[in-house]
Amino acid sequence: MLDMDANLLQKPKMREHPQRQKSSEADLSLMEFLERYPDDAACLDRLWRETYAPDGHHALCPKCDRERKFHRTKTRAAYTCDTCGLHIHPMKGTIFEGSPVSLKLWFYVMYVMASTRCGVSAKQIEREIGVTYKTAHRMMKKIRTELMTDEDARPLSGDVEVDETTWGGKPRKPHGETHLTVDPEQRRAAGIAHRESKPTILGMVERGGKLRFRVIPSRHGAALSRAVTANVDPTSVLLTDDWGSYKPLRRHYIDHRVINHSAGRYVDGDTHTNTIEGAFGNLKTGMRGAYKKVSPRYLQSYVDEYAWRHNAQRDRAELGPLFEQLLLRAVSA
Numbered sequence: 181m182l183d184m185d186a187n188l189l190q191k192p193k194m195r196e197h198p199q200r201q202k203s204s205e206a207d208l209s210l211m212e213f214l215e216r217y218p219d220d221a222a223c224l225d226r227l228w229r230e231t232y233a234p235d236g237h238h239a240l241c242p243k244c245d246r247e248r249k250f251h252r253t254k255t256r257a258a259y260t261c262d263t264c265g266l267h268i269h270p271m272k273g274t275i276f277e278g279s280p281v282s283l284k285l286w287f288y289v290m291y292v293m294a295s296t297r298c299g300v301s302a303k304q305i306e307r308e309i310g311v312t313y314k315t316a317h318r319m320m321k322k323i324r325t326e327l328m329t330d331e332d333a334r335p336l337s338g339d340v341e342v343d344e345t346t347w348g349g350k351p352r353k354p355h356g357e358t359h360l361t362v363d364p365e366q367r368r369a370a371g372i373a374h375r376e377s378k379p380t381i382l383g384m385v386e387r388g389g390k391l392r393f394r395v396i397p398s399r400h401g402a403a404l405s406r407a408v409t410a411n412v413d414p415t416s417v418l419l420t421d422d423w424g425s426y427k428p429l430r431r432h433y434i435d436h437r438v439i440n441h442s443a444g445r446y447v448d449g450d451t452h453t454n455t456i457e458g459a460f461g462n463l464k465t466g467m468r469g470a471y472k473k474v475s476p477r478y479l480q481s482y483v484d485e486y487a488w489r490h491n492a493q494r495d496r497a498e499l500g501p502l503f504e505q506l507l508l509r510a511v512s513a
Contacts, residue, residue, distance in 0.1 A: 198211050200212060206295070207496060207500075207501035207502070208291070208295070208501040208502075208503050208504070210291075210295075213287075213288075213291050213503070217284060217287050217288075218284075219284055220257075220282055220283045220284050221252070222284075223283040223284050223286075223287050224252075224257055224270055224271070224283060225252075226507070227270035227271060227274070227276075227283075227511060228259055228270045230507070230508070230511045231270055231511050232250075232259070232268060232270065233250060233259075237249055237250060237251075238250070239259070239268070241261045241263065241264065241266055242266065243261065243264045243266040244261065244263055244264050244266075248261045248262060248263050248264075249261075249262045249263075250262065250268065253267060256269075257269065257270070257271060257283070258270075271283070274510050274511060275322045275323065275326050275327070275510060276510070281311065281315060281319065285309045285311070285319075286319065287507075288308075288309060289305055289309070289316075289319050289320065289323065290323060290327075290503060290506050290507065290510070291503045292305070292308075293320065293323055293485065293506075294489070294492070294501075294502035294503040294505070294506045295502065295503065296489075297466070297489075298462075298465065298466035298469055298470055299466045299467060299469075299470035299471065299482075299485065299486070300470060301470050301471055302316040302317040302320055303316070304470075305319070305320065321478070321481065323506070324481040324482065324484060324485050325481050325484075327506055327509045327510055328481075328484050328485050328487075328488035328506075329481075329484050329488075330392060330484065330487065330488065330491075333390070333392070334413075335410075335411055335412055335413040336384055336385075336386050336389070336390055336392060336411060336412045336413065336416065337386065337412075337413040337415060337416050338386050338387060338389065338416060338417070339386070339387040339416070339417045339419060339450075340384055340385065340386055340387075340412050340416045340417065340418055340419065341384070341385050341387065341419045341420075341452075341453045341454075341455050341456040342382070342383070342384050342408055342412070342418060342419065342420045342426070342453075342456065343382075343383050343420065343421060343453045343456045343457060343460065344380055344381065344382045344383065344396075344399045344404065344423070345380070345381050345383070345460050345464075346378040346379065346380055346381070346399075347378060347379050347380075347381055347464075347467075347474070347479060348378035348379065379395055379476045379479055380395070380396050380397070380398060380399045381393055381394070381395055381396075381460075381463075381479075381483060382394045382395075382396050382399075382404065382407050382408070383456045383459055383460055383463075384408070384411055384412055384456070385455050385456045385459055387455065389494070390491050390494070391456075391459055391487045391490045391491060392411055392487055393463070393480075393483035393484065393486070393487050394407050394411065394480070395476070395479050395480045395483065399423070399425060400425055401425060404425045404426075405425070405428055405429055405432075408426075408429055408432075409429070409432055412433070414432055414433055414434070415433075415434055416433055416434070417433065417434065417435045417436075417437065418433045418435070418436045418437070419437045419438075419439070419451060419452070419453060420436070420437075420438055420439075420453065421438065421439055421440075421441040421453055422438050422439070422440045422441055422442050426438070437451045438451075439451050439452055439453060459490065462486070462490075463483060463486050466486060467482065467486075489502065492505050492506075
């Protein structure tokens with residue numbers, strides 16, 4: 181009886197202050213995020229502590245050339261030196277600088293993009309935070325291109341699986357056309373031409389490690405070889421299917437193992453490309469569900485987002501929740 185009374189007393193507290201359960205896969209729940217960053221002042225304080233003053237009060241003053249105490253400026257998004265009056269702006273040099281959008285909304289969009297598994301569209305962000313579609317698209321584009329890019333990352337190494345795929349839908353059939361009204365050879369040629377016209381995504385993944393996507397001009401010849409050699413260390417073991425454009429790569433790597441998909445073989449011991457094919461499956465499922473269509477002009481930034489989430493998940497033990505990793509990139513960019 182006493183236990184039941186104790187449970188009844190605890191329930192209102194749980195409703196008012198919901199706690200993330202141990203069984204949850206989330207490393208930062210929405211309720212926790214809203215508690216930490218309830219307004220612009222809390223968000224600015226976080227930037228200030230990360231960039232200048234870990235204790236929130238004392239920082240190196242460039243004008244005094246020594247550590248001084250600072251206080252929050254009431255009339256602007258800045259902190260002021262108590263001694264000389266110098267203003268320091270924590271948003272300077274970040275993607276938030278000069279933006280008319282609330283800093284709290286920037287943080288929220290970063291949180292959503294870091295937390296989602298399959299992506300979120302600009303239209304959804306528009307509906308959730310009350311900005312225009314153009315503003316939501318611009319915010320997400322900045323986050324993708326400046327915080328989620330891996331252009332400066334080290335080359336992949338170890339056992340590296342490589343594969344390529346195309347992005348885009350099937351060609352539309354003219355009205356009234358069926359498989360009975362079109363010559364099979366003509367239909368096959370049209371299908372090949374359409375496939376070759378679609379953007380090509382090259383995928384590379386370390387076994388048990390980092391993932392990388394690159395949008396390349398073609399799945400044939402030098403374009404594919406250049407992209408692989410630019411992103412995979414020559415001391416690596418390359419694992420590919422039997423597509424002919426991978427053959428010239430043999431002389432660039434210490435070993436090149438091939439699985440013959442043309443013969444219906446997909447696994448031969450530890451020689452397979454299942455890891456990268458699984459990554460392509462997650463990428464396409466997420467993008468089709470969230471975006472339906474992506475312009476080739478922006479495709480690289482979209483695939484970078486998916487690769488970043490995959491890699492950040494593997495760094496959680498060392499670097500913390502995905503939102504925290506994204507925020508650290510924002511202040512150090």
